Amino acid sequence: MLQALGLGPAEEAIYTALMARPTASARELAGQTAIEEGEAARILLDLATRGLVAVATEAGSETSESADCGAGFQPARYRLTPPSVAMAPFLVEQRNALHRAETAFSMLTEQYRSTAAHPAGSVVEVVVGAEQVAHRFHQLQRGAQRELLVFLVGVPIAVPREDADVSENSALDRGVDFRVVAARSYLDGEDVSRDVRAGILAGLELRLADSLPLKMVVSDRERAMVPLDMADSGGEPSAIVVHRSGLLTALVHLFEREWAQARPLYTTATGVREESAADQQPTEGELEVLALLLAGFSDRRAASQLGVSIRTVERRTRRLMDLAGADSRLQLGWHAARSGWL
Missing domain, CATH: 3.30.870.10 (Endonuclease Chain A)
Structure with a gap:
């Protein structure tokens, strides 16, 4: 799951293991994940550099110092940084990357159409x-x-x-x-x-x-x-x-x-x-949607109120508009009032 946010399998294993503990050392996490202690320590330092974990002092506060700053000669202990804070920048970057990819896709598509060898080639493609x-x-x-x-x-x-x-x-x-x-x-x-x-x-x-x-x-x-x-x-x-x-x-x-x-x-x-x-009248479910829409509910809020999907609300609304011969929801409301649907 965390690989989508930029963590590799070993990093995810260490991060997930630490999530179940208030604090833990590299040795403890290595024993829990079957990752070598040296590799676990390297991963923890890397996660600390990226702001995902912090070194915990004996008093339970956090510091950004390295693993050598543990009290005395005791091995450093680590704790998670709150995920809502630490993961947000990674999520934003993933969204930005997706947006850049979509923009590039649109540009390439338009470029392909505009540089086709023949004028008709950008309109009709024959597949055999x-x-x-x-x-x-x-x-x-x-x-x-x-x-x-x-x-x-x-x-x-x-x-x-x-x-x-x-x-x-x-x-x-x-x-x-x-x-x-x-x-x-x-x-x-x-x-x-x-x-x-x-x-x-x-x-x-x-x-x-x-x-x-x-x-x-x-x-x-x-x-x-x-x-x-x-x-x-x-x-x-x-x-x-x-x-x-x-x-x-x-x-x-x-x-x-x-x-x-x-x-x-x-x-x-x-x-x-x-x-x-006989089917030319609204069903009970369609009338429930209509009542909520006329009360000012959005499609999403109406779906939540009725315990159905947004797609179901949209489908019922479209059929109501078809029955009413309406081109807009305003016309639908006028027709519903005139026809005594509610």
Whole structure:
């Protein structure tokens, strides 16, 4: 755990062992950790230099002096510096390093796009072959930080459904907003209903359409992947990856249009079912969220009050807005009052 803050395995062992004692000498810690006494003493001096431990005097006060300053010829004894004080600079440095890495990533991405050999190369990338298509698909799903928008059509070709499920679960675990529109025929596949139910229970939002114009995945509204006709690539699976452009914006608009017209799917004890006319009213759980939001609660505070996740609050709020035909929470409140929801 402490290796993430810059401590090596031996340093972590010494630090953790010292945590269980008011004070300890290098010899005592060496016996407890199976690290040689000389190495333990070196580690303690290094930790003291970094402000993580301090040399303890007989009176129990702390000093920044070296191990030779112990009372008489007694070996120096060490105590921990409060972690909340000692670890803070390391944590800040880790955060700063991550920020620098993210900035470098953004700069490299923009530089790549601006220096592509052909003007269209920065907008559309053609990927050919089952292995390459699967690789790019997983990159898009596993790289998503905020949102994934997906059209599901027909039988998977380049990416087996079980492999797609692994990427899907990884995205849901990260808290990615995951919305899917599936063609009705997609649910006819073997074991699909079971997998769909598991996905909905994990936080995926799924709606059903009679038909869809294409397969598609959009990652963070920055990249999209659309399969090509295999006849155009010698019978091999192929796809295009679309980067930020007017074309990508059009694909996002297409998704939102289909999403608005599609019917939600809900879990049942044995599978999933399509929303019916009776489902056009808010559920009890949705009304609880609505009451808290209208009372001025934030999503996070509402989630804490109800004992649910923030993602659940956001999902219930979105469905309320869909039922109300509202584009904002202000419009949602007005519709709720007019319709007698509360």
